[in-house]
Amino acid sequence: EMVLTQSPATLSVSPGERVTLSCRASQSVGSNLAWYQQRPGQSPRLLIYGASTRATGIPARFSGSGSGTDFTLTISSLQSEDFAVYYCQQYNNRPPWTFGQGTKVEIK
Amino acid sequence: EAQLLESGGGLVQPGGSLRLSCAASGFTFSTSAISWVRQAPGKGLQWVSVISGNSGRTYYADSVKGRFTISRDNSKNTVFLQMNSLRDEDTAIYYCARDWRVRGVIIDYFGMDIWGQGTTVTVSS
Numbered sequence: 001e002m003v004l005t006q007s008p009a010t011l012s013v014s015p016g017e018r019v020t021l022s023c024r025a026s027q028s029v030g031s032n033l034a035w036y037q038q039r040p041g042q043s044p045r046l047l048i049y050g051a052s053t054r055a056t057g058i059p060a061r062f063s064g065s066g067s068g069t070d071f072t073l074t075i076s077s078l079q080s081e082d083f084a085v086y087y088c089q090q091y092n093n094r095p096p097w098t099f100g101q102g103t104k105v106e107i108k
Numbered sequence: 109e110a111q112l113l114e115s116g117g118g119l120v121q122p123g124g125s126l127r128l129s130c131a132a133s134g135f136t137f138s139t140s141a142i143s144w145v146r147q148a149p150g151k152g153l154q155w156v157s158v159i160s161g162n163s164g165r166t167y168y169a170d171s172v173k174g175r176f177t178i179s180r181d182n183s184k185n186t187v188f189l190q191m192n193s194l195r196d197e198d199t200a201i202y203y204c205a206r207d208w209r210v211r212g213v214i215i216d217y218f219g220m221d222i223w224g225q226g227t228t229v230t231v232s233s
Contacts, residue, residue, distance in 0.1 A: 032217070034220070036220070046219045046223075049218050089219075091208075095167035096168075099152060099155060
């Protein structure tokens with residue numbers, strides 16, 4: 001069974017700082033990885049698919065990288081609206097799909 | 109505007125049944141796979157099930173296999189999740205989301221790019 005492990009679980013950051021979130025897969029998923037943002041009380045929002053392609057309307061400060069088993073989501077300069085929980089999700093080959101357990105980005 | 113709207117959640121006793129609906133608008137429904145994803149209180153996202161656009165493929169998480177059934181009615185732009193033998197651990201917000209799309213023989217995956225607002229299922233006696 002595919003497992004995605006995100007680190008850290010929580011990140012305390014000041015506005016304007018650069019943030020790097022990690023997602024590691026238990027086996028290779030190629031580039032079949034997406035990132036989502038979930039603000040409190042809201043539905044998830046797609047940020048990145050194909051490991052590095054920004055979804056429609058996503059600001060350029062969000063970028064994704066990696067392939068195989070190690071992936072990174074970077075927020076170049078954290079804005080107030082970016083404080084949220086971030087999830088990675090793999091969609092390699094065929095379902096079942098898997099989400100990571102999430103990384104909470106909170107205000108320092 | 110592309111939208112998904114869930115309904116059908118509620119309070120049900122353990123062992124009971126519930127049928128969720130996900131109504132779509134603003135995009136080509138029949139070529140879009142639709143997933144259900146749930147979120148238990150204070151927890152992360154858990155993928156539950158997916159159905160292809162033509163209903164030819166359905167997949168389930170092990171935790172719901174044999175208890176939940178996903179289906180769709182393309183004439184009504186709606187996907188259903190029939191949930192039987194419900195357990196306490198099925199308590200969650202259930203979201204539907206657009207999954208892969210088909211162009212002829214090509215499958216396009218752009219992530220789960222459209223999400224509904226969710227419907228809450230509470231399993232409790």
